[in-house]
Ligand SMILES: Nc1nc2c(ncn2[C@@H]2O[C@H](COP(=O)(O)OP(=O)(O)OP(=O)(O)O)[C@@H](O)[C@H]2O)c(=O)[nH]1
């Protein structure tokens with residue numbers, strides 16, 4: 001049967017009409033195939049109308065996937081107790097038989113497709129299936145990538161309405177020209193708490209060739225929200241093939257002297273500070289997780305892939321995060337996930353106010369001291385509990401930049417991670433290649449609760465994208481190095497480390513110190529301050545930071561703190577180069593330039609060590 005004919009038979013006339021007017025046979029075929037496979041009781045097609053969005057929102061509550069909270073617009077959603085983070089082990093990239101790609105969890109495409117299609121057969125039985133259209137990037141711009149989502153979870157569809165720009169009209173406009181991404185999701189059978197029951201059959205399979213991602217028997221956003229990390233695997237590949245960058249980066253405006261606006265991107269692994277940086281109250285947020293960067297007339301231009309925030313709620317408190325706090329306590333449309341609820345109010349770990357001793361959370365009925373099946377005490381909220389809210393709700397959003405069809409010019413690109421003992425708080429690369437290699441490609445960070453598995457383990461995580469990589473790392477890095485050649489005006493590259501600790505494990509910095517590093521980087525982009533040359537890049541001068549700490553945070557910054565934080569730790573840096581070099585040597589197909597740049601850095605460090613010893617005070621380097 002022809003796909004359109006099938007759809008006409010299968011859908012209510014009202015729903016069918018919405019599909020029929022999109023002139024795209026590939027779409028019709030896709031819809032017919034997966035509606036048939038998933039076999040839902042009914043199908044709802046979302047246009048860009050407010051009524052359709054309202055319908056999805058209502059269904060999320062009717063089907064019990066979300067519950068209303070006391071404040072208007074607020075709901076809570078729970079994922080299963082063992083479904084609280086991204087499942088790396090069961091997320092696989094489907095590749096032709098025999099193909100292996102370093103660092104990537106791959107699977108034979110034929111086999112994978114067969115398995116997932118079997119898992120998905122009749123999986124939506126008795127449920128309603130939502131067909132949703134969105135775009136990645138601003139509408140009608142060079143960044144725009146259309147995408148269609150099928151899901152039997154009203155929570156997933158609802159999240160996407162908050163996080164992405166609507167794309168139904170765009171599909172209609174583009175017709176057959178739409179080169180779109182496809183997402184098929186089913187939460188599978190649900191238990192009495194409306195959480196996915198068959199976790200053993202949880203699968204996230206990414207078919208690069210068909211630009212389709214399948215996700216089954218899971219609800220956690222990172223595993224299910226098609227346009228987020230699932231699309232990210234597909235766009236990384238497109239970017240490498242087409243010569244642009246698709247990155248795990250925030251995008252923000254740092255406000256310089258005399259009203260100067262400078263845009264920065266920042267790539268840090270999951271749970272390592274992207275949202276908290278982009279949300280600094282006196283700067284402006286454009287995006288907090290995913291950025292597309294293209295070259296336009298020799299400039300690097302960036303745009304937020306999304307238009308909302310799926311942010312970590314643990315630790316959000318009135319003092320450090322005043323804006324998020326305010327937004328979370330106002331009648332905005334917000335989905336709280338995996339938090340503690342008592343009397344219709346949400347609570348989370350480390351929120352800076354007393355938390356009730358009982359309520360409902362991701363484990364069901366909860367009381368302080370409750371233990372899970374493994375004997376671990378269950379905290380009030382899960383560490384990876386999140387809030388989903390549109391950026392429009394934030395008073396500090398740069399709306400013009402968010403919707404700019406040509407994006408914004410990027411002045412600086414930052415790389416960072418959880419590094420207890422090596423990198424100083426902030427440092428500038430000597431040039432593009434030095435930054436891309438020693439800061440981006442050499443990034444290591446401790447694992448976090450954003451993925452299932454052990455936390456706090458130092459792990460190689462180049463450009464903060466290792467979990468999402470879908471091409472050979474060598475090709476990915478070559479694309480980065482090549483990208484520079486298209487640029488007339490090159491962003492400066494920086495590295496930050498918010499997570500440096502002393503010997504006793506205490507943090508060497510406060511959470512808001514990052515505000516000072518940003519202002520310093522802004523000045524450096526414009527050549528407004530000098531810096532100290534070290535073997536690993538440029539670092540700030542004490543006088544400049546002292547002044548900025550006073551101006552930005554009204555704090556006194558001592559010489560002792562500066563010296564502790566900015567001492568160049570030669571043995572740690574050398575050990576890191578050793579580790580990174582070994583990793584890349586073992587994989588092959590790596591640009592030669594990477595080894596050259598690491599070797600040069602090693603030689604600079606060895607020379608400095610001879611002259612100054614293992615731990616070099618910035619004051620010593622400043623004098624020389
Ligand atoms: N010690 C310390 N913790 C920080 C700092 N900045 C952020 N954090 C903590 O890091 C955690 C994650 O921060 P986010 O900004 O939400 O992480 P993200 O990079 O946006 O993460 P994803 O959404 O998972 O990609 C939170 O628990 C913060 O409290 C800092 O400067 N110092």
Ligand SMILES: O=C([O-])CC(=O)C(=O)O
Pocket residue numbers: 085086221222223228229269270271289310450
């Ligand atoms: O995708 C998710 O699960 C949330 C996120 O931003 C990340 O883990 O980097």
Ligand SMILES: [Mn+2]
Pocket residue numbers: 248269270271289
């Ligand atoms: Mn992320």
